[in-house]
Amino acid sequence: MSEKNYEININPDWIKKYLGKIVIGFFLLVALFSSIRTVGPEEEGVVVQLGEYNRTVQPGLNFMIPFGIEKMHKIPVQRQLKQEFGFRTSNASRSSDYVKAGYVDESMMLTGDLNLTDVEWVVQYRITDSFKYLFRVRNAEKTLRDMSESAMRKIVGDRTVNEVLTVGRQEVASSVEVLLQSMCDDYENGIRIDQVVLQDVNPPEPVKPSFNAVNQAQQERETLINQAEAEYNRVIPRARGEAEETIQLAEAFALNRVNRSLGEAERFNALYEAYMKAPEVTKQRIYLETMEKILPKIGNKIIVDEKGNNVLPLLNIDKVKTAKP
Incomplete structure (x- = not known):
């Protein structure tokens, strides 16, 4: 070719x-x-x-x-942004994955009673003024991160480790939010803080078993105190009621005896006045009234002659009593 x-x-x-x-x-x-x-x-x-x-x-x-x-x-002025401290979200989904390694320095803090605690938190914020966000502060996101960490360390440093770990968590978050917003206003960085959320607060890993033992002991202590208070509330009111009932019965008995004594004294005085006016008549009336009360209580009576020496007629007394209707 x-x-x-x-x-x-x-x-x-x-x-x-x-x-x-x-x-x-x-x-x-x-x-x-x-x-x-x-x-x-x-x-x-x-x-x-x-x-x-x-x-x-x-x-x-x-x-x-x-x-x-x-x-x-x-x-992004209409979007809520967030910064994470002490951890990072590696996979945001229904079951998010978090990474802790490498961020311990952010979350390890010293409390007011000189104990260490591991505080993980999230700052949610919005950009309200884009001009201030860009030009008032150099690198506004990094500055906000530094301010957030500083505010959290200040608030945690004013409280005990028990407050941070248990009852004071919400107060810590609210205090950090207020302080951080005040700092943003002072810096004029055009950021509004929406919320500060304490994601997780734990003691350091080496001392976590000791903290858990202390917390368990405190919970048992609270349980025993609650049980004692419940028993106190059950027994003491009943004892007070019984004591009040005894006092009221004694007062009623004393009032009854006093009133009865007063009535008998009045009756005696009235009888004495009647006796002074008519002694014979009064003695006769008293005798008859007394016999009227006594005789019905004696029962059957056998009257014999004082000269009767034969007891044979007395042998059928029981038959006579039985034969009576």
Whole structure:
């Protein structure tokens, strides 16, 4: 087979004619792509012209001076942001995964009673002023992280380890939120703190068994105290009720005896006055009233002659009693 050589002849005039158009088209294309910026619905665009703030644009399609004369910083002003301390979220899903290694220095803190505790927390915040966020503070996110860590260490350092681990957790979070917001206002970094959440608070790993033993002992102590108080509330009111009942019965008995004694004294005085007026009549009336009370209590009575010596008639007394209706 024979080899054929192909030669391409380029016309210099054609290159001169279209090269300028190609360069101009490429220049216009670059200018077009570098001048159009899209701002998302949750963002604001801060336009900087030659390193100086120029304007703030709203979400949508926006045009800028191309070739780097104007640059845009997109700030998520409508989105809630967060910073994590002492851990990082490696996989955010329904069952999120967290990484602890490498972040212990952030969370290890000294409490007011000179104990160590491992405090993990989350700061949730929003950017309210994009201009202040970019230009009032250098590297606002890192500054916020430093302020958050400083505020948490201050609040934890004012409390005991038991307060931080148990009953004082909500108070610690609220105090850090207030202090951190005050610091943001002083720095004018354009950030509003939404919430500070204590994710987890634990004693350091080497002393965790001792802390757990102390907590268990405290819980047992509280249980015994509650049981004692329950027993106290059950027994003491009943004893007080019984004592009150005894006192009331004694008072009633004393009142009854006093009233009865007063009545008998009045009766005796009345009888004495009647006796003084008519002694014989009164003695006769007293005798008859006394016999009226005594005789019904004696039962059957056998009256015999004092000269009767024969006891045989007395042998059938029981039959006579039985024969009576």
